[in-house]
Amino acid sequence: xxAVAQHIQRGVKPDNPSLFADAAIDLTRSKAELMLxxxxxxxxxxxxxxxxxxxALKPHEHVLIVVLASRLRSWKPALAIGQPDTxxxxxxxxxxxxx
Numbered sequence: 130x131x132a133v134a135q136h137i138q139r140g141v142k143p144d145n146p147s148l149f150a151d152a153a154i155d156l157t158r159s160k161a162e163l164m165l166x167x168x169x170x171x172x173x174x175x176x177x178x179x180x181x182x183x184x185a186l187k188p189h190e191h192v193l194i195v196v197l198a199s200r201l202r203s204w205k206p207a208l209a210i211g212q213p214d215t216x217x218x219x220x221x222x223x224x225x226x227x228x
């Protein structure tokens with residue numbers, strides 16, 4: 130298995146393997162939030178598939194990830210290509226909300 134596949138596998142493996150608990154949590158989330166998360170994750174995978182060591186985001190990808198995260202209440206667990214502090218730094222803010 131190559132490094133990208135291993136990184137993706139680690140990134141998508143749930144912290145809590147309980148499918149029932151995860152489904153119950155998702156039931157409390159809005160449709161809009163679930164749709165945003167579904168846009169947020171693939172955008173990160175596009176970047177990961179392009180480069181193994183340290184993903185280099187194109188300017189429009191940088192903006193798109195920050196915008197999607199700013200609209201997503203639970204963006205931290207969905208972040209796969211960096212640390213939350215990095216995303217906050219990209220946006221230029223010090224709070225827990227990237228937007």
